[in-house]
Amino acid sequence: VRLRTALIIAVVAAVALAAAATLIRLRRDPPPAGPYALTSEHLGALASPRTIVRRIPSVAQRVAVGFGVETPGPSQLHRLGGGSVSAWRTRRGVCWFGGYTPRRGFGVAECVAPTSAPIEWIATTPGLGDTISVVEGLATDGVISVRVRLCDERGTVVTRPHDNFYVARLPAGPRPWNVCEVSARLAGGARYNETIAIPHHR
Amino acid sequence: MVLLSRRARPGVIGMAAALAAVFAAALMLVSSAISSQTYFSGTMSGGQSATSGSNYWSQDTVYRPVGNNFALWFGSGSGYTTNSGSNPFSIFGSYGYTQAHCQNLTGGSVSPVTCIAS
Numbered sequence: 001v002r003l004r005t006a007l008i009i010a011v012v013a014a015v016a017l018a019a020a021a022t023l024i025r026l027r028r029d030p031p032p033a034g035p036y037a038l039t040s041e042h043l044g045a046l047a048s049p050r051t052i053v054r055r056i057p058s059v060a061q062r063v064a065v066g067f068g069v070e071t072p073g074p075s076q077l078h079r080l081g082g083g084s085v086s087a088w089r090t091r092r093g094v095c096w097f098g099g100y101t102p103r104r105g106f107g108v109a110e111c112v113a114p115t116s117a118p119i120e121w122i123a124t125t126p127g128l129g130d131t132i133s134v135v136e137g138l139a140t141d142g143v144i145s146v147r148v149r150l151c152d153e154r155g156t157v158v159t160r161p162h163d164n165f166y167v168a169r170l171p172a173g174p175r176p177w178n179v180c181e182v183s184a185r186l187a188g189g190a191r192y193n194e195t196i197a198i199p200h201h202r
Numbered sequence: 203m204v205l206l207s208r209r210a211r212p213g214v215i216g217m218a219a220a221l222a223a224v225f226a227a228a229l230m231l232v233s234s235a236i237s238s239q240t241y242f243s244g245t246m247s248g249g250q251s252a253t254s255g256s257n258y259w260s261q262d263t264v265y266r267p268v269g270n271n272f273a274l275w276f277g278s279g280s281g282y283t284t285n286s287g288s289n290p291f292s293i294f295g296s297y298g299y300t301q302a303h304c305q306n307l308t309g310g311s312v313s314p315v316t317c318i319a320s
Contacts, residue, residue, distance in 0.1 A: 059294075066263060066320065067290055092289075106281050110291035113268060122291065124283035137287075176273075176284045198271060198284055198307055199249065 035142055036118035036186055040089045042140040045163035046078050053077040053086055060086065063097045063109045080138070081165030087138070094138060096165075118143050118192050119166070119184045123176035131172040135179055139166050142187040151180040238320040242304055245313035251305035254319040262302040263292040265316040271307040274317075276300050 036042065045051045052075050064071040069090035076088045085098025090111060097109035106126040118140045125133040135148045139161035148157045148168045159168045170179075177198040184192045242252035246266075254262075262274045262281075271286040274293045277300040281293045284307060304317030 062261075063292070066261060066292065066318075097292075097294075106296075107294040108283055108292065109294070110285060110288035112288045115268075115287065117287070120287040122283060122285040122288070124281065124293070125279075126281060176282060196271070196286075198273075199309075 034116060035188075036140050036192070037114065037116045038094075038112065038118060038120060038138060038140050039114040040094050042142070043080075043087075043094060043138065043164045044141045045080050045165075046087060046089060046094065048078070048163075051078040051080065051163055053079050057086070059097060059107070060088075063095065064090075067092065067095060067109070067111055069095055069111060078163075080163045081136070081167055082162040084136070084167055085165055087165075096138065098136075112138055117194065118186060119146060119182065119194075121182045121194070121196070123179050123196075123198075125175055133170045133175055133178075134167060135170065135176075135182060136165070136167040139164055139184065144185045144187055147181075147183045147185070148179060149181040149183070150174050150178050152178070154178060238318060240316060240318050241302065242315060242317040244315065245311050246304075246306040246315040247311045248306055248309045251303055252317050254302040254317075256299055256301050257319070258299055259302045259319045260296060261292055261294050261320045262304065263290050263318045263320070264304050265290045265318075266306075266312050266314070270312045272312075272315075273303075273305045273307055275303050 040046055056072055056077050060077060061071050069092050072088035077086050078088065080087050080096065085096045087094055087096035092111040093113040095111040098107060108122055108124055110122060112120050119137055121135055121137040123133060123135045139146060143161050145158055145160050146166045146168060150156065150170065154174055157168045157170055159166050179196050179198065181196060182194050186192060239254050241254035259276065262276060264272050264274055266272055266289060268289045269286055271284055273282060273284045275282040276295050276297045280297045281295045283293045285291045302319035306312050306315065
């Protein structure tokens with residue numbers, strides 16, 4: 001009888017353990033997969049000695065402190081987009097800042113968590129008086145080109161990423177809320193599309 | 203007497219200068235103490251915006267779940283920037299004594315949202 005009780009307890013315990021393990025596995029989000037997933041492994045410029053920023057600017061520390069992420073150490077900060085932004089790996093994903101020049105006095109910064117999309121975007125108009133708006137963001141190694149489509153037949157802007165970062169300067173006039181779609185052409189011939197809907201509430 | 207009054211005048215000026223210095227130091231302390239303001243924290247409904255108090259802000263940041271399109275800007279529209287795919291995101295700017303803004307551009311409520319001006 002004792003042996004049977006012990007056996008039942010052992011089976012129940014094993015079933016409970018297996019159920020708990022399955023539940024934990026189900027609750028954990030699957031990591032972004034695929035050759036074009038936006039992860040630091042697919043951002044080759046972040047591993048290239050050629051793009052290392054030797055002198056880390058003070059704004060890097062400011063962004064890191066503000067976002068609560070690790071400050072980039074020596075050889076950890078990389079110049080992407082031909083020098084337009086600087087990026088580094090953090091526990092939040094990849095963080096970058098750019099466009100911050102004292103003369104122009106404006107810049108943006110963000111931290112991008114791993115995602116299955118090959119590109120991400122941020123749309124901005126630097127100043128109230130500026131007529132040029134910009135759509136820019138990270139692009140993984142397999143992205144050949146990025147196309148920004150404006151609403152109301154205002155046309156499209158196509159650009160190529162440089163060191164995992166693209167910058168699409170819109171023609172004079174359209175604002176961030178006039179952007180309707182950002183898409184990427186991938187090395188394998190596929191295309192990634194993301195529709196953007198920005199209601200102009202202001 | 204003349205000598206005494208001549209000695210007294212620099213004393214008054216000195217005291218005024220010291221008071222001014224103390225006042226300036228206090229002002230600096232106060233301004234550094236309010237160098238960051240969390241001007242929104244909680245659930246933000248679709249289309250809702252929040253505005254900070256006025257200060258010499260140079261950074262505007264929003265934290266919210268990825269996938270929700272939000273906008274940040276200074277003053278009456280300077281540096282208007284939108285994004286949905288990163289968390290957090292910030293804009294930097296030197297627009298003088300101004301307000302910072304944060305807006306939920308989605309059609310529904312988003313939570314949690316934190317908007318910080320610094």
